[in-house]
Amino acid sequence: MQPLLHDACLDTLFMVWWSTLYAVLGGLPLGLLLVLTDRGALLQNVVVNKVLGAVLNLGRSLPFIILIVWLIPFSRAVVGTSIGPSAAVVALAVGAVPFFARLVESSVREVDHGLVEAVQSMGGGTWTIVFKVLLPQALPSLIAGLTTTVITLIGYSAMAGAVGGGGLGNLAITYGYMRHETGLMNITIVLLIVIVTAVQLLGDLVVRRLAGRGGRQAAPVGLRRLLPAQRTPATVPAPRAAAEAEATTAGKAA
Amino acid sequence: MITTTGLTKVYRSRGREVTALDGVDLHVREGEVYGVVGQSGAGKSTLIRCVNLLERPTSGTVTVAGQDLTALAGRGLRAGAALREARSHIGMVFQHFNLLSSRTVQSNIELPLEILGLSGQERRRKALDLLDLVGLADKAKAYPGQLSGGQKQRVGIARALAGDPKVLLSDESTSALDPETTRSILQLLRDLNQQLGLTVLLITHEMDVVKTICDSAALMKGGRVVESGTVAELLATPGSELAAELFPVGGEPSGPDRTVVDVTFHGEAATQPVISQLSRTYNVDISILGAAMDTVGGKQVGRMRIELPGRFEENVVPIGFLREQGLQVDVADVHTPAPADALLKEGAK
Numbered sequence: 001m002q003p004l005l006h007d008a009c010l011d012t013l014f015m016v017w018w019s020t021l022y023a024v025l026g027g028l029p030l031g032l033l034l035v036l037t038d039r040g041a042l043l044q045n046v047v048v049n050k051v052l053g054a055v056l057n058l059g060r061s062l063p064f065i066i067l068i069v070w071l072i073p074f075s076r077a078v079v080g081t082s083i084g085p086s087a088a089v090v091a092l093a094v095g096a097v098p099f100f101a102r103l104v105e106s107s108v109r110e111v112d113h114g115l116v117e118a119v120q121s122m123g124g125g126t127w128t129i130v131f132k133v134l135l136p137q138a139l140p141s142l143i144a145g146l147t148t149t150v151i152t153l154i155g156y157s158a159m160a161g162a163v164g165g166g167g168l169g170n171l172a173i174t175y176g177y178m179r180h181e182t183g184l185m186n187i188t189i190v191l192l193i194v195i196v197t198a199v200q201l202l203g204d205l206v207v208r209r210l211a212g213r214g215g216r217q218a219a220p221v222g223l224r225r226l227l228p229a230q231r232t233p234a235t236v237p238a239p240r241a242a243a244e245a246e247a248t249t250a251g252k253a254a
Numbered sequence: 255m256i257t258t259t260g261l262t263k264v265y266r267s268r269g270r271e272v273t274a275l276d277g278v279d280l281h282v283r284e285g286e287v288y289g290v291v292g293q294s295g296a297g298k299s300t301l302i303r304c305v306n307l308l309e310r311p312t313s314g315t316v317t318v319a320g321q322d323l324t325a326l327a328g329r330g331l332r333a334g335a336a337l338r339e340a341r342s343h344i345g346m347v348f349q350h351f352n353l354l355s356s357r358t359v360q361s362n363i364e365l366p367l368e369i370l371g372l373s374g375q376e377r378r379r380k381a382l383d384l385l386d387l388v389g390l391a392d393k394a395k396a397y398p399g400q401l402s403g404g405q406k407q408r409v410g411i412a413r414a415l416a417g418d419p420k421v422l423l424s425d426e427s428t429s430a431l432d433p434e435t436t437r438s439i440l441q442l443l444r445d446l447n448q449q450l451g452l453t454v455l456l457i458t459h460e461m462d463v464v465k466t467i468c469d470s471a472a473l474m475k476g477g478r479v480v481e482s483g484t485v486a487e488l489l490a491t492p493g494s495e496l497a498a499e500l501f502p503v504g505g506e507p508s509g510p511d512r513t514v515v516d517v518t519f520h521g522e523a524a525t526q527p528v529i530s531q532l533s534r535t536y537n538v539d540i541s542i543l544g545a546a547m548d549t550v551g552g553k554q555v556g557r558m559r560i561e562l563p564g565r566f567e568e569n570v571v572p573i574g575f576l577r578e579q580g581l582q583v584d585v586a587d588v589h590t591p592a593p594a595d596a597l598l599k600e601g602a603k
Binding site: 112114115117118119120121122123124125128132133136137139210 | 346
C-alpha cells in the first residue's frame with residue numbers, strides 16, 4: 001500500500017509540475033497578446049484578438065473530462081501513448097493554457113494605463129512596456145493566478161487519473177472505488193487536501209511578499225481586505241510624519 | 255520652443271464624432287512657463303498629450319525644439335524609433351504621478367535611463383543627483399507606496415528630468431495635491447525653470463497655478479484657444495476673460511448715484527500710489543470695493559474695483575486722471591451690478 005501511495009503521489013506531482021510549466025509557457029504570451037492586440041492597445045489587431053479570444057473560449061468551454069478523451073489521438077501522436085502520466089500531461093497542458101491565459105489577461109489589464117503612458121512619454125517601446133511595466137506591475141496578481149492554476153491542475157490531474165492517467169486520482173478510483181478500499185480512498189483525499197493547502201499557502205506567501213514591498217498600494221484589492229491593517233505601519237509613515245517630511249523637502253527646494 | 259499649428263483632434267466612436275481640439279495654434283517661447291487653463295472637457299488634456307504625440311492629432315503639426323514631431327510619427331499606435339528618441343528628451347509629469355509601485359524611488363528614476371541605454375553605474379549616479387535636486391536624497395530606497403503625494407510628485411519630476419529634457423510637460427501635476435504641497439511643487443518647477451532654463455508647458459484648471467508661476471497663459475474653450483499671451487498682455491487686454499479670472503474683483507455699489515470703476519494695474523503705474531494721489535488731487539472719497547493684486551513674474555499686477563461718489567458724468571475728470579497715469583480703466587455698469595465680464599467697454603475707447 002505504501003509504495004502505491006508513494007508512486008501515485010510522485011505521478012500527481014509530475015503531472016502538475018509539467019502541465020504548470022506548459023501552462024505558463026503558453027498562457028503567459030497568449031494572455032499578453034490578448035491584451036496587447038485589443039482595440040486601442042499597443043499592437044491593436046482586431047483579427048488576431050478575435051481569433052485568439054475564440055480559441056481560448058473553446059478550450060475553456062469544454063469540460064475537462066471530455067477534453068482528455070477528445071485529445072487521446074493527439075496525446076498518442078505527441079508522447080506515443082494515451083495512458084499514464086505523460087499522456088495526461090498533454091491533456092492537462094492543453095486544458096490549462098487557456099485557463100491561465102485568461103487569468104494573465106485580467107491581471108495585465110488591471111495595470112494602470114497611466115504607467116504605460118508614462119513609459120511611452122519617456123520613449124519606451126512595446127518591449128519596454130511589456131517587460132518593465134506590465135509584467136512587473138502585474139506580478140503579484142500573476143502569482144495569485146498561477147496558484148489558482150496549479151490548484152485547478154491538481155484537481156484536473158485527479159480527473160485524468162479516472163481515465164488512466166495515473167496519480168492519486170487513479171489510485172482513488174481503481175483501489176478506493178472499484179475495490180472498496182475506503183481507507184485508501186480517504187488517504188488519497190487527505191493527501192490531495194494537504195497538497196492543495198500547501199500550494200495555496202505558498203502562493204499567498206509570495207504574493208504577500210511582493211505586495212509588501214510597495215506598501216499598501218501594490219496589494220490586490222481582495223488581498224488588502226484580508227490582510228490585517230497593522231501589517232504595514234513600519235513602512236508607511238504616519239500622516240504627521242509625512243507632512244513634516246513634505247515641509248522639510250519644500251524648505252530644501254526653496 | 256513648442257509650436258502647434260492648426261492642431262485638430264477628432265475622436266470617432268460608434269459613428270459619433272467629438273472634436274476635442276479645433277485648430278489650436280500655440281506658441282511657447284524658450285525658457286518660459288506657459289499655462290493652459292480651461293474647464294474639464296475644454297481639450298487642454300488632449301492638447302498636452304498631442305505635444306508628445308501620446309495622442310495622435312487628426313491634423314496639424316507639433317514642433318518641439320525645432321523638430322516636427324508629427325512628421326516622425328510611425329504607423330498605427332506604435333511609435334517609431336525617431337519619435338521615441340524625441341520623446342526621451344521631453345519630460346512629462348502626471349496628475350497621478352504614474353510611478354511604478356514595483357520599483358524603488360531610485361529605480362523609478364533609472365527607468366528612463368535604462369531606456370536610453372545608460373550603464374548601471376551612470377544610471378545610479380544620475381538618479382541620485384536628480385533625487386538630490388528635488389530634495390529627496392534620503393528616499394532613494396523607499397517604494398512609492400511609502401511616500402506622500404508631494405514626495406511622489408517630486409519623484410515624478412526627477413524622473414521626467416532624467417533624459418535632460420529642454421521641455422517639461424505638466425499634465426495637472428498639482429491637481430491631486432493639497433494647497434501647501436501645490437505651492438512647494440510649483441516652487442520646485444519655478445526653480446527648475448530658472449536654474450536649468452527648462453521650458454515648461456503646464457495645463458491646469460487652477461487659476462492660482464497660472465498666477466503663481468506662469469509667464470504666459472492661454473484659455474481654452476470647446477477645443478479652441480480663445481485667449482493667449484503673457485500675463486501682462488492679458489491684463490492689458492480690455493475685457494480679457496483670463497485676466498478677469500486671474501484677478502477677480504467683485505463688490506457692488508453702496509447706493510445709487512455712484513460710479514464703479516475697475517482699474518487694472520500693470521507695468522510702471524503699479525508702483526505709484528495713484529489712488530491716494532487721486533483722492534488728494536480731486537478731493538474725492540474713494541471706496542475700494544474689491545481688489546486682487548499680485549506679483550507676477552516680478553512685476554506687480556492686478557485689478558481693483560473702486561467706487562466714486564456721483565454719476566459717471568460727474569467723474570469724467572478723475573477717471574481721465576487715472577488713464578493719464580497709464581492705468582487701464584473700465585467703468586462697470588452701475589444699474590446692473592454684474593460679474594466682471596459684463597463690463598461696459600466705453601472705458602477702453
